[in-house]
Amino acid sequence: MLQRRNPQLNRHGELIHLLSIEGLPRDVLAHILDTAGTFLSVNDRDVKKVPLLRGKSVFNLFFENSTRTRTTFEIAAKRLSADVLNLDIARSSTAKGESLLDTIANLSAMHADMFVVRHAESGAPYLIAQHVAPHVHVVNAGDGRHAHPTQGLLDMYTIRHYKRDFTQLSVAIVGDIVHSRVARSDIHALTTLGVPDIRAVGPKTLVPGDLRQMGVRVCHDLDEGIRDADVIIMLRLQNERMSGAMLPSAGEFSMKYGLRPEKLGLAKPDAIVMHPGPINRGVEIDSSVADGAHSVILPQVTFGIAVRMAVMSIIAGNEA
């Protein structure tokens, strides 16, 4: 059978784009996490910059707003010595009716070396990756409900940092899973890295049943979902993506699925609490938990820069 190659890998199996964690082998994920460890220490130097992307131009193309993710990509690219251009694309060319591929062709003519793409449509970064020149690399910074691979990777980095070994862990992902590309990327990564117990926790309307096919245990009860968990990943309630009667109210969601101190007591004593941010205090997570001893939400942000440096430098060093 003729097997189609994963578009993210070249014929040597090396990463040339990062579009999704799905389908990436374990050694590629481990290489990214190891490399991120090297970059984390760059923050401790007098000179917090290395020259790996010197002379390269990185274009941040955010068709959907996200100040935080865009900023962390910008910092990561700058610490690698790249020139970074932020395009407020939602308000410019696209508004004038230019197609996505025409936008890319124009930016390529300006000698872009890398595109970091956030788009409301699932699959947009794939389309771009198929149409760029061989030396140009694409990083998916979140596409629709599909994937957010750098967030998934930084979550894995965080888990490895605190728990060392993936193969004994119970990980609970709690909240609005149906709208969450982070949850999808996390599940693919956790599965690939050998986590034996992954739970998706939330109301029926927000937790798709087909997750069972991905080897995930679906729980509609928070107590059952987080009992004896080593890692709890809380997700943001994405009000902006909800329509109709998916949820009675944020208040009711918070009552049943919000992470409060007494609930956290059900997890392992050394459990860590993660959240991709921005957090809705008092909705999916209580302030005392978000700021408490188990919370690693701010270290996640720091690790995120190192992980993005690792991804950008690895793909930039590989030829299509």
Next chain:
Amino acid sequence: MSTLNLDAQALYAEMLAAVRALWRPGMQVLGIWSGGAWLAERLHADLGLPGKPGVITSALHRDDFSARGFGHGKDATKIPFEVDGAHILLIDDVLFTGRTIRAVLNELFDFGRPASVTLAVLVDRGGRELPIQPALAAAKVVLPAAQRLSLARLDDGQFTFSVKDND
């Protein structure tokens, strides 16, 4: 494999004697990952120095990065002393083109401004492409450019050389 006969253990003993001769009080030992770091570790112990030697990698400053990308090594720079104002003894196993030394010096200066850097290597194999010379080389050999010479450390801690033909 080549018939080249280099006794790494004997060369190390020569290197240690030569390092003692040029040693100045307060010097810091810094080994280049990986062979140089093993040598630095051994020198550090044999010189009876306190603390740990530093380890430095060329990975983040390599000039062939765009062609070769990252290796799959887990090498990372760890310098347990203040670089500003330090007299540093930089150790490597094999000196060839000098490009690794150039990259490592750039890496070092990201941590501060050393007072001086002295280079000591086990083997100088010639073939320099940059104006870099060691203060000390326990042996000088000439090898075909396509051959790769590197130090290996056996399970019992003994040093030996490996010679491979590049692809």
